[in-house]
Amino acid sequence: MRSFRTLLALSGAVTLAACGGDTRPQTVGSTAAVPSGTPTPTHSFVAPTDPKTYESIGAVQHYEYFTDSNAIGQGGQLYAGDANTARDSGISLTYNPRDAIFEMTINRPNGMVNVTAFRFQDPQHRTAFGGPLGPQAGVPNFAAGRQIQYLEAGSQTGSRLSPASPYYAASVGSAYPVMDDASSSSTQTLFYQKPGTTTKYVTYAGFVRNNVSGALQTPAVGAAYLRETYSLDRAAFVFGERSANSAVPASGSATFSGEMIASMVVNVDPTTTADATGSTYMQWMQGAQTSTINFTNRTVSSTFTGTLFAPTIDAYTSAIYPLSAGTAFSATGSATIDMINRGGFAGSFSQACFAAACTSANSLNIAGSSLDGTFFGPNAEEIGGGFRIVGGTPDQRIDILGSFVGKKP
Known part of the structure; x- marks a missing residue:
């Protein structure tokens, strides 16, 4: 008898860093290289001229499972999530304006995400939605006004299913690649909002890694079937130029508003749907946040609103998911x-719900949560941070992990 669900939630932390690059086509802020003979401008986060590493705040999550071509649902489920604090590290993103290379490292063992000095070369690895080679499945297509930059690199061994395969027809609805026997695919995507779009000293970013492999199963009794194994990583974080402690006001108040993104896992309740395995889906969210800060009392009050994207669908899963694209979120x-x-x-x-406004009737049962951030800019004129909300009902799980930025009006 297959054991379908083993959901493991681990709390922890995430940190990110970024460094500068050459482009000639693009820097962190997608600005052109300085022409020969032009005086070197003063370094800034929007138009970097020197390599620099930025500490980050955010979250990671990992989900792995398998599907079989002779059954519906997900087996061997294992999940981990990990959200960090302003002082916790574990992610570095290096960008150098001389060579336009981002080098990313993630070491978050509690979140089961490990990336060792993975390099993205711009423009070699640059991609975009609507182009001939768009980003892989599971990468969010944010609103055009957000000016998101996408970098992607990957590899493949063997081949994907083709119409000649007896398992092809049942898998045509899969957004993820469907790999043939003894074949595998691994693709990494880094995306970030172009610095200067909405904020000058901090920006938000995300990471998607999809590892998919296929293996033919030949049981002693019954027909052979194809097993797809998935290992999926997600991250959402902010990075930028942090304020000195002395720059943070000791009195007064201010409001910081800006954008937020989040990655969410949700599994269906197996007692109320046709999917008895309780399959889990990963979905992105985009939205906004407003934080009112009382520097005298040292308190922060934040509200979040967002809209869910559609979940990414794999092969041989029922595609019965509880939260559709366009579902509102507030917290x-x-x-x-x-x-x-x-x-x-x-x-x-204190409250979160999948609705435009929370009430006692529609609020999630929050099992655990975190809201972490700090100040950015020479005069603490911007904020950035990460958050996590774990909630749900017995035998069902929701885990939302995201990042946000904000600035004064």
């Missing part, structure tokens, strides 16, 4: 500023 959280001990602010969420 309320609070935090306390502690620059000395925490390097920023830290707190939790």
